Amino acid sequence: MDIRELNKISIKAYLANKGIHPVKDRGYYGMYHSPFREDKDASMKVDYNKNLWIDFGSNEGGTMIDLVMRINNCPFTQAINELKKYSLTSVNQHVNTTVRQQNSFSFHGINILNVGSLSNSALIDYLKERSINIDIAKQHCREIHYSANNKEYFAIGFENNSNGYELRNKYFKGCTSKDITIHRSEDKEACLVFEGFIDYLSFLTLKNIQTAKQNVIVLNSVGNLSKALKFTQSYPKIYIYLDNDEAGRKATDEIRAVCKFVQDQSASYAKYKDLNDYLVATKQVKQLPKSQLPRKPLRGFRM
Known part of the structure; x- marks a missing residue:
């Protein structure tokens, strides 16, 4: 692998392989405790899209290779060998x-x-x-x-x-692996639960926001629900956006059984299979000429 390919290795995945996880995860970036110095404030930012990092506490930053050099306090050539070894073991075994x-x-x-x-x-x-x-x-x-x-x-x-x-x-x-996705926020009260990531993106599109203020769990399949229940129990309020089918209703009942306050948001898109179908339908309606618009507007989308 050349230097460019090595720098494409996910910083987030590399840190996770070392047991280092973000304290705050915004979906497109994460805030970490610096892995090479004492850092109580989680002042190292990793941009997942650009695959770059910056430690605001030490005013250092750079690429994947730069981070390996800093963590291991090693020269460039040793960092290259470290990443090649990592690429041939952890990453390949995982994917x-x-x-x-x-x-x-x-x-x-x-x-x-x-x-x-x-x-x-x-x-x-x-x-x-x-x-x-x-x-x-x-x-x-x-x-x-x-x-x-x-x-x-x-x-x-x-x-x-x-x-x-x-x-x-x-x-x-x-x-490539069956698991849930959790995006944590500073909100200690509410958690939003989605069945799939297309539904999560639909929610953000409907709200016209880049990321949710609340904590988010994307099941990626109702078959992963058991992995999510321990996280849902830690929040006082749960808002559920699952599909309007038997599997979605059963999963909603299971969450209700272990959580105190659960609000099923599927009523907001009751006439549709899921949140994305609702988004597609309402977007299409908005694009119709005024003469073709239905007399009664569709129900508003809340929360």
């Missing part, structure tokens, strides 16, 4: 996992080739079809190029708590 695909066949063992900023026109067009704000999507998602069955593919990637990715494009829905 070469089974991926399930909602098609007539499935991929078994995919390999991530590159993780970068979301820019592919086909992926952008897919998000536009789903009425997702592109700037918001770029803050929370990555463009993943991967290989499977000796073929190369690309998809929108949404990182989960295992440092894997939920993968989505117009024809494919899968993941």
Whole structure:
């Protein structure tokens, strides 16, 4: 691997591999306790999209290689060797996992080739079809190029708590590892629960905000609910945005069984399969000529 490829290695994933996690995670950046000095204020920022870091306490920053040099207090050549070793072990072991695909066949063992900023026109067009704000999507998602069955593919990637990715494009829905995604905030009261990341992006688009002020849990599948319950119990107020189907209702009941205050927000999009279907429908209505608009407006979206 050359220097450019080594600097593309996710700083967030590298730190997580060392047991270092963000104190605050805003989705597109995280605030960490500095790993190379005493830091009670969590003053090191990692920009996930640019894959750069800056320690405000020591006024240092840079690339992935710069961080390895600083953490290990080592020269450039040693940092290169460290990252090459890391790339061949931890990363590859992590991404070469089974991926399930909602098609007539499935991929078994995919390999991530590159993780970068979301820019592919086909992926952008897919998000536009789903009425997702592109700037918001770029803050929370990555463009993943991967290989499977000796073929190369690309998809929108949404990182989960295992440092894997939920993968989505117009024809494919899968993941590199099955886990939930948690975005923590300073809010100690409320937590929002979404079934999938497209629903989360739909919420942000509807609200026209870059990130939620509340804590957020994206299940990435109702099958991951058990992993989320211990986190939901720690918040006094839970707001749920799950699909309007039997699985969504069952998951909502399970959350209600362990949490004191639960508000099911699916009533706001009761006539639709999920929050994204509601977003698409309302966006289409807004684009109609005035003469074709329905007499009664659609119900407003709250919280």
